[in-house]
Amino acid sequence: MSGDETAAIDAFEQLGLTSYEAKVFIALHRLSAGTARDVADITDVPRSQVYSVAESLEDRGLLEVQQSNPIRYRPVSVEEARETLRSQFEREQERAFEYVEAVESEPEGEETQENIWTVRGRDRVDDRSVDILSQAEHRIVFGTRLPELVTPSIERTLAERAAAGVSVSVVSGRDAVREQFAAVDGVTIERPPAHRTDDQRSGRIVIADDDSILLSVRGGEDGETAIWSSGSLFASVLIQLIEASDEMAVE
Amino acid sequence: MSGDETAAIDAFEQLGLTSYEAKVFIALHRLSAGTARDVADITDVPRSQVYSVAESLEDRGLLEVQQSNPIRYRPVSVEEARETLRSQFEREQERAFEYVEAVESEPEGEETQENIWTVRGRDRVDDRSVDILSQAEHRIVFGTRLPELVTPSIERTLAERAAAGVSVSVVSGRDAVREQFAAVDGVTIERPPAHRTDDQRSGRIVIADDDSILLSVRGGEDGETAIWSSGSLFASVLIQLIEASDEMAVE
DNA sequence: GCCGCGTTTGTAGGATCGTAACAACAGTAT
DNA sequence: ATACTGTTGTTACGATCCTACAAACGCGGC
16 A cells, blocks of 8 residues: 555544545545445455445445445545545534534633643744734734744735834844845834844744734754743743843944 | 533534543533533543543634643633534535545446436435426426425426426425415426325425436435336336327327 | 643543344356 | 256445443542
8 A cells, every 4th residue: 555545644634534435435436436346346344344434434425335236435525525525624613613602611810810821833823823923903013033934924924013003123134034024114124133043942022012922943853933921921021031142232 | 501502512522522522512601611520520521531531622712721830721612613623524524525436437328237326315305306306307207296406406407407498397286385386487286187096105206307217205214215217118118008008098 | 739721641431433144035057 | 858057136244444432540739
């Protein structure tokens, strides 16, 4: 079995199929249609198991059955299968989150507790950054060495906030980053203070108003890990610390 | 635990979470945020298990962790969770079907084998009907007693085919059905021949050109079950049989 | 000491995986 | 006609893995 096929089977398992179901479904697409024996011959699924597996695939709407002797199976088209799985997914998601929304309680006091949260994984850090940025009302500082950490959603949010009258400044020593914002209206571009050594492992920094901050580093298993805090004493102190050291450098 | 909650947990399991993961996620939304003990107190998840479950939820991007003592957990917002799960789903689906598309073989001879296929479930019958209808090039006959079996997608496809110059005739004795097509251009409405007794269990009939036919019945576990055939001798013979009996009645 | 936190280990149950035996049937040779 | 052969569809049964669930442990703070 090829590595690609193993990967595809894994993916199908993530979508809720068993490995047998994935193998039978794939085999039937190879064959266009076929009997239990046909399927068993080109997979490692025992023939005796094909019948029940096919039945369960029929229940999921992924194949059709010809009641003959021998029984023949026919997979539905890829487009139809995708649509079927997708609508099933949407339905389940609706059921699940409907309830969560009904029971979730209001965040009391808008995050006034002294909390510093950890976020692992680049996409997650990205989401959280956008979240923090879009709550800014007066000023934003965004800094990074790495152009690839200026994702489209970040860029969009910065531009949107700038347009809303928020003072946005992007801090980077790298030209690649600086150029990304050269054309954006209302965005000030600055260089980091000279005294700050550029740690190779630093990721991005996000400051929104005087009460929200996010700081990420690269490395570790997840690629990027961030800590962030919003509305806490921690946040404002951290922000002051960071910015005070810059002010001093200027003087 | 309420029935709603059980349903929601089931739904989360369908989305790939374990029941513990679902319970912890829901509990954290109830609390807005909390420690392992907080969660254990309002669920039947043992406190000692909350830590590992939360870790796995963090990997999935469904909650964030505060590294303190005690450890505090914070769920991501419903919108963020939905988006995360959805993009994960899309990614997996892409991985899975990309491979299937690469290996699927061309249907040789365009369904010339003598095959009659079975389809169970109303939605599936609907899909197959639309599929057959949209391959019609010259004429279409669509019949049903039941207005609810004239779904929007059927209606759309019939109108689209009629617009493409296909001769479309809808056959029904029910006014509710007849009225649905009264306004559609290019669609002829007919009554079934008087000699044909209207079996209570009949569902829909779809005929496309002289080579594709689908026939469904209501009843059984799945609500609606259909047989269909395309390009086979079976199909053309069946079509002739059905239509011949009508012709005779006319004479 | 005492108590709560976080970790680790162990067991029971369920679902999937994988093997094997079985009756029913069709075709062939005797 | 009978016996033999091979296939089909069904059923039963261990092996294996993961989840659910329970209990114990080391640790640090009060």
